[in-house]
Amino acid sequence: MKQKVRVGIIGCGKIALNHAKALLANDNVELLACADVDGKRAAEFADRFGILHAYDNSTDLMSSGIDTVTVCTPHPTHEATVIEAARHGLNVLCEKPIAISLAAADNMIDAAESAGVTFGVLFQRRFWEASQRAHQAIRSGRIGTPVFASVSLRLGRDAAYFNSDPWRGTWDAEGGGVLINQAIHYIDLMQWCVGSPVVRVNGSIATLKHGDHIEVEDTAVATLEFANGALGVIQAGTTFAPGLGTQVLVTGNNGATVSVTEFPEGEPAFNDIWTVAGEESYQSVHSTETDSDPSLATIHEGLTPYHARQIDDFIDAVAHHRAPLVTAREARKALATVLAIYESSRTRLPVDLGATPVHA
Ligand SMILES: NC(=O)c1ccc[n+]([C@@H]2O[C@H](COP(=O)([O-])OP(=O)(O)OC[C@H]3O[C@@H](n4cnc5c(N)ncnc54)[C@H](O)[C@@H]3O)[C@@H](O)[C@H]2O)c1
Known part of the structure; x- marks a missing residue:
């Protein structure tokens, strides 16, 4: 792999810990940024994991020069966050469930497919x-x-x-x-x-x-x-x-x-x-x-080692332009x-x- 995949984590709560550990353990990843609507939580998370940039909103994170995000926010926020990421041209690995309605899931899948980005969902x-x-x-x-x-x-x-x-x-x-x-x-x-x-x-x-x-x-x-x-x-x-x-x-x-x-x-x-x-x-x-x-x-x-395996699969999918094991269509x-x-x-x-x- 020539260039590392530059990743940001959105939502710095409990399951984001698994994402950070897995991303930091992957030699093909640079974990560059994190964001949480609770800016203090994002800053503490960045300190803990040595992440360069912490934001109190996901829009700033998406414009920070990364190419991939993982989404660790509550269920109803997945739709807007994933669509915004796709529109920024970012690959997205979203925590389960993909969404809380099929209309939302379809909007997310459409946005990712229109943008040509890789979209996977966590089912580790x-x-x-x-x-x-x-x-x-x-x-x-x-x-x-x-x-x-x-x-x-x-x-x-x-x-x-x-x-x-x-x-x-x-x-x-x-x-x-x-x-x-x-x-x-x-x-x-x-x-x-x-x-x-x-x-x-x-x-x-x-x-x-x-x-x-x-x-x-x-x-x-x-x-x-x-x-x-x-x-x-x-x-x-x-x-x-x-x-x-x-x-x-x-x-x-x-x-x-x-x-x-x-x-x-x-x-x-x-x-x-x-x-x-x-x-x-x-x-x-x-x-x-x-x-x-x-x-x-x-x-x-x-569950951390299995988050790591799925995140490794997703990063490899991004790097090699192939589908990840758990696509958004599968998660739907x-x-x-x-x-x-x-x-x-x-x-x-x-x-x-x-x-x-x-x-x-
Ligand atoms: N794969 C698994 O085994 C597993 C396990 C636990 C949770 N999860 C999933 O992970 C997601 C998060 O769960 P959690 O337990 O970590 O929740 P949490 O409440 O601990 O963390 C969520 C974080 O997201 C932040 N947030 C909320 N809205 C946001 C937004 N719009 N933009 C940025 N940040 C925002 C919150 O401030 C909070 O810090 C859920 O979808 C949940 O189902 C998956």
């Missing part, structure tokens, strides 16, 4: 070894055709978590609850592994435990149909005390099943079910003698599924997402 759980192994087994046909898939998310959150940032727990400022914030990682992982998008959804959401401090859902269930005819289910809650972890599971038409399980939250996932013929040794034995309710900082720390699929569950819950009707399942 795809970069776990266990995810890569499951994806590879499925893509190479070792479970046959995927026929069943599930996401089971059983996490613990408390009032302190929801009260820790003003944007958490409201429809306007977060765009939803457990589905759009936590489960979306695993919905993305499930769809990537199945290799076929969700095309029909029936779902219900409710606020059953945390209603004193949030208006969004803490509990969700849904049945899914994929374009290839596979069926699936999602069950998700932030109501568990202690948290019991998260599992994505895919079964194929030869009967084999692979799973990717994260427990405790933030630890690298493992393949707790692996019934592919001749590969039984992949099935991981995992100790549960660990803290099942780690702090948010511990969870983020555990998980958002579409989440929003369809919200709509189905509201209307009490199934929601079609476009394509027709092969068995319909």
